[in-house]
Amino acid sequence: MATFIEIKKAVKTFGKLQALNGVDLSVQKGEVVLIIGPSGSGKSTLLRSINRLERLDSGSITIDGESVTDEGSDIRHIRQEVGMVFQSFNLFPHLKVVDNITLSPTTVLKKSKEEALENARRLLAKVGLSEKEHAWPDELSGGQQQRVAIARALAMNPKVMLFDEPTSALDPEMIKEVLDVMTDLAREGMTMLIVSHEMGFARAAADRIIFMDSGQIVEEAPPETFFTSPKEDRTRRFLEHIL
């Protein structure tokens, strides 16, 4: 397998807070990587650096050979290939569900309305929301909104999907419907980076778990090894809290 995302010595500070403190990480094509860690450990910052929603202070990131961190790189082109799902869904409230999904394909990729619509319908069926095509975002439950957000990101046909705490803002009964969609995606071979504390999902779908603390990667391992025999003290202490 080829290295798809390569992060080298990533450093980022917010004022006094050292969010990333020299992170190295490479992700293979088709790999599903789950990032966990206490809040403030830099996991969201790491994720958001990958499509340059945050600019690194130093270090480099490449996706499929294209540099994200070079000021001269075509960041919009890279973003088209990197889907992102947010904790707070961030659907566009003034657009109906279907228009949320077709906006970027028609605006950015210049696809025809018909083609974008057909694709949107296929994706809505995939996330189980075909009947909500003409609904407004605020008419949907949180779980439904997040599934639409996933469909919206997939509409750009991304090569990698980033999930920033996709279930943290959801009521417990809605978490599963979102995780099911994500599990399907993982099975289809999508490259995924996920910041989440859903350990059941981690066991079922992740290839690798990264534990971050204080802006550094403390430990990484396949789920079974990670949960049963973590090497580091800090990892063990963290796992005691969340398991």
Place this chain on the structure above:
Amino acid sequence: MAKSSPNSERDHKDPPRPTINITDGTLIPLKDEGGLLSSWNISFFGAIALLIALPLFSPDPYLRILAFVPDGLFATFSVTLISICFSLVIGLFAGLGRISQRAWINRIATVYVEIIRGIPLLVQLFYIYYALGPLLKLQGPPAAILAMSICYGAYMAEIFRAGIQAIPKGQMEAALALGLSRGNALRKIIIPQTIRVILPPIGNEFIALLKDSSLVSILAVSDLLRRGREYASTSFRYFESYTVIALIYLVMTLFFSRLVAAMEERLRHRGNVH
């Protein structure tokens, strides 16, 4: 299986703060405020009743005044409408400038807003018409429109700025993450949501501008107030003339404030803005 608390990452949100809501236009009538005897109804229909009764019972001078002053309505409305359009354009760009990440654009826009908001409108009118008169060589109406547009542009800029900043940051991030350019994100995502938020305050500015347009009567613009002044100075009927002028302004501003309130109500119902 343990789950992280669903609220753990949302705790940083600000606690709700008490807010006050004061507008500088006429009071926007609220829906369930006193029914038939609401303050709006009393003022509006009272003013209309007076405008009908006074000429009826005392045609001289009221009917004469009513025949004489409406000529000024045209000037009042054209100055108001043209100025509001220009001020919206100025306000949009200055408002975008106020949130621009380019320091010098930001600085220019902020200095403009600070200067204009720090000088009374009447002084600005004098400045453009008299002080810069030899330079600009503007007649009364264009000078009035220029001054009002520049002045209200600064207030509009603050409305646009506040409106854009009221849109959650995640909207821009989601748009950028989908590969949209910043300009497209503004046009298709941020501005459409902003418009819903700022329409009511813009309506209020319109009402305020309509009232402030009476200031242009000093620049030889034959607006409503100036027509009243002209009638009063030839007939010496000061009380009657200015009573009629005041009533006409009152009817207009109350009418528009009701319109703004209705618009606000509609936007709240349709409002998909969270």
